Amino acid sequence: MLGKGPEPVENTESAFQEQMVQLVRSLGLHKPDETPCGQPVSIGEAHALLEIGREPGMTQNGLAARLRLEKSTVSRIAGMLERRGWVRRVRDERDARFVRLHHTRRGITANANIAASRRAKFDRIFGAIPADRRGGVAEALSLLLEVTRAN
16 A cells, blocks of 8 residues: 555565455456456457557567467457457568558547547546655556566
């Protein structure tokens, strides 16, 4: 908890684990068919749309690496996005082994709507953190990201 002093060492690990579980739940990350910002799309699909928007024409393999997902999982996500009419999958002209991903017009709109919801949600969360503590929270999140990526 913010503002509390250090916990006894024997409780620190279990408290951290419980806080992470509560963070996952409070963000709605345990809901398979909805983003934390309340959009009716899976988190995987939302993240795929985001990354395809950042790098139009990226390969499915590139998306798998960026999202840290198995190639088969990304293939399923790309198929779902294609069925929704949000993404076009196109074989690479130079190397047919690669499939490139492009937003459709509907995909651009869906990505923009999800981004706006995400921005509003996280602006509310960040705004609720006392201004004098925001730097510390950002620093702690940076460290947590560093450690989770390494482990």
